[in-house]
Amino acid sequence: MEKRLLTIDELTEYIAVPRGTIYNWVNQRKLPYVKIGRRVKFDKQDIDKIIDKRKILLR
Template identity: 35%
Template sequence: MDERWLTVEDICRYLNVSNETVYKWIEQRDMPAHRVGRRWMFKQNEVDDWVRSGGASDKADSNDSDEKRG
């Protein structure tokens, strides 16, 4: 059974996050996304695997954590 492609809006609703967060995850955390023309598209199973592996976890950048320990 083929899984349908999800849009940014679909993923935002699915993960309950803003589109700004999704674009940041694509750029900074290697969120699995595929460029189709000018749009980003997603396969739900790839996103699920990425979330399970910790890709969406709140992790401070090393610079931020160093400043907090300061």
Template identity: 40%
Template sequence: MAEIEDRWLSVDEIGKYIGVSSDTIYRWIDKHAMPAHRMGRLWKFKKDEVDEWVMAGGAADKANGNS
């Protein structure tokens, strides 16, 4: 069976995909409106939504020195 191409990714998986820690992912959800969907106690992500958010500058610090 082929792996589903457009599946939901976990915090660990999306962190590995973009090269940051899980703590950074949680901080971006809280402070930078990272596109994430809450499913019970878990956060899940669509890769294409995160790609668009990153390319639009969503991960950039808005104020110098603050994260």
């Protein structure tokens, strides 16, 4: 079964973006997240949707 919620470290590996950039996106409300206690998690499906929206298709 595939893991649905990612930690920030898992997300940095998944999308190859530095940790600081992810924190900036969270603070700017550009990246949806789930807060569980004091921990921040990211829904992989939400991340995949964002990536799909930003794809540039070739003609």
